[in-house]
Every structure is written in C-alpha cells, then in structure tokens.
Amino acid sequence: MPAVEGLFTIDDGEPRLIGGRVPGTESYFFPKHLGGADPRVGPVELEEVLLSRRGRVWSYTTSHYPPPPPFVVTAEPYVPITVAAVELEHEKMVVLGQCTTGVGPEDLEVGMEMELTVDTLYSDDDCDYLVWKWRPVAAGSED
Amino acid sequence: MDEIAVLGVGMHPWGKWGRNFTEYGVAAARDALADAGVDYADVGFVSGAVTVRCGYPGYVAGSTFARALGFTGAQLASSYSACASGATALQVARGQILSGACDVALVVGADTTPKGFLAPNAGDRPDDIDWLRFHLVGATNPVYFGLHARRRIDLYGATTDDFAMVKVKNSRHGAHNPNARFTKEYGLDDVRNSPVVSDPLRLLDICATSDGGAAMVVSSMEWARSQGHRDPVRVAGISTVSPTYPDPVIDLPYLAADSVADPSAPLVGFKESIGTRAYDEAGLGPDDVDVAEVYDLSSAMELDWYEQLGFCGAGEAERLLRDGDTAIGGRLPVNPSGGLGAFGEAVPAQAIAQVCELTWQLRDAAGARQVDGARVGITVNQGLFGHGSSVIVRR
Numbered sequence: 444m445p446a447v448e449g450l451f452t453i454d455d456g457e458p459r460l461i462g463g464r465v466p467g468t469e470s471y472f473f474p475k476h477l478g479g480a481d482p483r484v485g486p487v488e489l490e491e492v493l494l495s496r497r498g499r500v501w502s503y504t505t506s507h508y509p510p511p512p513p514f515v516v517t518a519e520p521y522v523p524i525t526v527a528a529v530e531l532e533h534e535k536m537v538v539l540g541q542c543t544t545g546v547g548p549e550d551l552e553v554g555m556e557m558e559l560t561v562d563t564l565y566s567d568d569d570c571d572y573l574v575w576k577w578r579p580v581a582a583g584s585e586d
Numbered sequence: 587m588d589e590i591a592v593l594g595v596g597m598h599p600w601g602k603w604g605r606n607f608t609e610y611g612v613a614a615a616r617d618a619l620a621d622a623g624v625d626y627a628d629v630g631f632v633s634g635a636v637t638v639r640c641g642y643p644g645y646v647a648g649s650t651f652a653r654a655l656g657f658t659g660a661q662l663a664s665s666y667s668a669c670a671s672g673a674t675a676l677q678v679a680r681g682q683i684l685s686g687a688c689d690v691a692l693v694v695g696a697d698t699t700p701k702g703f704l705a706p707n708a709g710d711r712p713d714d715i716d717w718l719r720f721h722l723v724g725a726t727n728p729v730y731f732g733l734h735a736r737r738r739i740d741l742y743g744a745t746t747d748d749f750a751m752v753k754v755k756n757s758r759h760g761a762h763n764p765n766a767r768f769t770k771e772y773g774l775d776d777v778r779n780s781p782v783v784s785d786p787l788r789l790l791d792i793c794a795t796s797d798g799g800a801a802m803v804v805s806s807m808e809w810a811r812s813q814g815h816r817d818p819v820r821v822a823g824i825s826t827v828s829p830t831y832p833d834p835v836i837d838l839p840y841l842a843a844d845s846v847a848d849p850s851a852p853l854v855g856f857k858e859s860i861g862t863r864a865y866d867e868a869g870l871g872p873d874d875v876d877v878a879e880v881y882d883l884s885s886a887m888e889l890d891w892y893e894q895l896g897f898c899g900a901g902e903a904e905r906l907l908r909d910g911d912t913a914i915g916g917r918l919p920v921n922p923s924g925g926l927g928a929f930g931e932a933v934p935a936q937a938i939a940q941v942c943e944l945t946w947q948l949r950d951a952a953g954a955r956q957v958d959g960a961r962v963g964i965t966v967n968q969g970l971f972g973h974g975s976s977v978i979v980r981r
Contacts, residue, residue, distance in 0.1 A: 446722060447721070469847040470847075470848055470851075471845035473842040474715075474841065477715045477718070478844075482831055483831075502734070504732030504735075504787075505784070506728070506783075507781065508703075510703065510725075510729075511720070512705065512708075512720070513706065514721060526724065533847065534847050535845055535847040536846070537834070537842060537843040538842045539723050539840075539842065548736075553740035574722050
C-alpha cells in the first residue's frame, strides 16, 4: 500500500503522481492540496490530474547520513540515499523523489531524462509501504 | 520608508552551552541596553523572536524575555518565521515605532538547540509538507543545500574547492570574533578531508546548530536625537517578503516547486526578490553596499547570495570569491563575522546577530575583523516556508 494515500497511483499499470490543476489553465500543484495556489485566480476547486511520468534532472544529491524520523531507515548498515529533483516534462514543475536503489551521483547529471517508478519505502510484518522514485530512462525503461 | 535608529546591540556568545535559552536572550538584551545607554524602563515594546524547540516559553518569547527582565507593562509580540524570525521581530518593532505606538523597542532572539539534523515534531502528520519530505524522501535540510550546490557545479563549473574556500575565508574572519563558536582557522585540506554529508557538500561546508542570543535596542530618529545620539546607525530597509507565484526553484520544505508551464506567469526569483525589497525601501542598490552578512547554511549557498543580492551576475560568484573580493580587505567583504560557518545556527537569534555585526562594522568597532570605511551594510537570509529576511543599515 502507499506509504501516504493520495499522492501517486499505479492503477493503470503505470506509476503517476497525482496533482491538482486549476481547471482550464496550465497551473499545476503537487501534492494536490499542499502545493500552494495561483493568486491570479479566485476560489476554485482544483481538478485531479495525473502528472507527466517523465522529466529532466534539475539537480541531485546523496545523503551519506541516515535522515532522522519520520524517515524509516531500512538497511543496516545505512545505505546512502540519492535524491533527485526532476522537472516534469509538461508541467515544468520540479518534483523531489528518491532515486531507485543503486543509482548514485555518478549516474546522474543536470538535464538527464528520468522517469517515475514505484518502489518500497519500508516494510513491516503486514505489508510493503510504497513511494514514488526516480530512475534514469536509459537504465530502466521498457519503452 | 522612514528610518529608525539602532541605539544598541548585544550578543551572548554562540556555543553548545545547554542552558535555558532565556539566559542567552536576557544576557544579550542587557548588553544591548547597556550599549545603548537606555534605561529598560523606557522600552515601550518588547519584540521576541520565537524558538519552537524550548517548549511554551519559546513560543511566547517576547513575554518570556520581558518577564525575565522584569515586567514593566510594555507591549509585547512574539514572531516566528523560522530562520527569518529575527528580521520579522525587527519588522514588527519598526512598525510600532513608525506608527508612534512607542519610542523605544527591544528586539531579542535566543535558542537552545539539540544535536544533529533539525527534524519535524513527533507524530504522524501526512497533511504537513514538512513531515512528508522527511518521511517519503528523507529530504533533510542538507539535501536541499546539496541540490543547490550541485547546480552550481553542473551549470557554472564551480568546484568543491570553491565551496571549501568559502569556509576557509569565513573561518579566517570568525577567528577574530569573540561571539563566534568556532574560532579555528580551517585550511582547504580540513574541508576536503571532512566526511561527505550531502554530496557534493562535506561536513565543514554545512553549518551546525548552536545555542546563542542576540538583541537590539531600536528607537525613532527623534527619540535618538533627544538622547544625544547624533549619528546613530540607521535601519534603512527591512524585507520580509514571501515568494511570488510561480516560484520555479525547489526549496525546503517543499516536495515540488511551482509549475511554470503557463508562459504568461510572472517569473520573479524568490531569493532575488528578498534583497530587491530591502534595496527599494532604502533607495540603495548593490553598488552602494560596503559589507554584507549572508546566510551560509552551506558554503555554496553563500555564493548563490552574491548573485541573488546583485553583487555579480549568474555564474560569476566563484570569480568574486577567487579574486578575494569578498574577504576582509577586498572590494565587498561578505560575512566578516565569520558567518554561520563560524557560529552555527541559533535560529531565532541569527538574523538579529547579522544586524549586530553590521552595526559594529558601521561604528568602526569590529576590531580585527573591521571592514574599512563601511557605511552601508546588507543582511540576507531565508526562513523555511517562504520567509524572506533582509535588513539594510547605513550610517
């Protein structure tokens, strides 16, 4: 199950982030209800949209120390996590995410094409808790 | 914008003292009052900068400091805007003075910080973006610093040695500051050999968290003159602006930047807009600045600010640094106090401490770290959740 509900979907077999859009405009938000607002429009109900699955690396970094709670450290000893900020193809919106396991800074550069996937964030006895992650298109694409 | 006078400044030295934050704030306040030659009974307004790590007394910092100094019936306010809290507290005090509600105000901020990464409060809060970034992405503050530093490398050809040079420069400055926590002069190899925290940044590129306190006594220009202050340092501009939608730059604590798919949307860089507002209020520009105190949460971030404050164009900050322009003795010294690299961050005190340093600089009272002939100084800083912070002082 998703680690947090309502942020992404894999319902159609393709991982996509769930965003919001001011109807009839190109103003997108992520997460839908925590992504701010466009002050140029009045009170409006955001429509739910699935965001571009692909984008280009805006920047990246690797955390060599385990983040504190509420992050759940799964590997012991800790394995450094690489985080990418990716500008979505259509929405021109930079979205953070962990990279898939095995992707490090040496594999990335600004402007590189990435795609969204879904992977395990952590697990307990009952289930795997899922989150979106980024991976280089060249490394993992089936397209 | 009308100016107000800085009559006195004071600080409790930064460190990891582990005592009640109130102690640091009171010590700084008493120093500022003594420096100003102002009787505490004349203070009509106490403006506290809030700490969220020290329980309820931290949330009502204005009251906490006023009570510890002795309640006098002064009006109170407590401001929280993360790292920008000190500038906001000064902004509130200026509003009281310029509206005529008081003649003299005391602005105080102090903090006692835990060890390690700053992290969100406990509990499951999936509707809190600050909680989500830690839980889902492990995006600590240094992650965002690392993202911005990496862009300087990939876009502008910066090197990790450039970042290290910022630390080396600031440590050389801070070695002469009795209020700094770290007074060791670091060399390039010290930084190169420190462990990587958030690639490409190393431990010595990233600021620690510290205990400390800072305070200012400010008044109307009329009141200052009536007390015999003929040429006080003056606050000429204060910026506490928010970003302007859409802000295309990802910054803490968010999971996403704003979308810029709509070509008709205005594009105003948030960090650039912070300084612009302060310059506009003061009727000054980057060419007028003699000295700056900028928020070096990371060494690379100091370089970003050179460009965002208009000291140079995009991608030119490394050249300013390498040419020695931003060292004491250079054309435009930055962080003569030693900056956060030498202090570590005491969140609600830090923006006030920046103004304390510039006040000493403009009074020609900064001793071995004095910037010769400084007449105009600017501070800049940014608080989590879109809080700009910049103060321009002049003489």
